[in-house]
Amino acid sequence: MEKRLATFLGCELRELPRMKLGTLVHTSFLLWGDGEELGGFHSTMAGVLQILSNEIVWDVEPKAEEAETPKVVVN
Numbered sequence: 001m002e003k004r005l006a007t008f009l010g011c012e013l014r015e016l017p018r019m020k021l022g023t024l025v026h027t028s029f030l031l032w033g034d035g036e037e038l039g040g041f042h043s044t045m046a047g048v049l050q051i052l053s054n055e056i057v058w059d060v061e062p063k064a065e066e067a068e069t070p071k072v073v074v075n
Helices: 002-009 021-032 041-052
Strands: none
Touching: 002 021, 021 041
16 A cells, blocks of 8 residues: 555655554545545445454554552541
């Protein structure tokens, strides 16, 4: 998708910033959303999310385990 976007914009692939997969899907619908090769936006996003997971599509870093803080009980 990145190469296709670079070609469309008339630039080199290395000139584009690193994009999350979800951002690329949104951008492709913005640019080519009326074409026959793409399904509907919601069905495509749902399929991508089901196949790859939210963490991969949006490049979400897993949260580090927070250290347990002792609970103070006040009577």
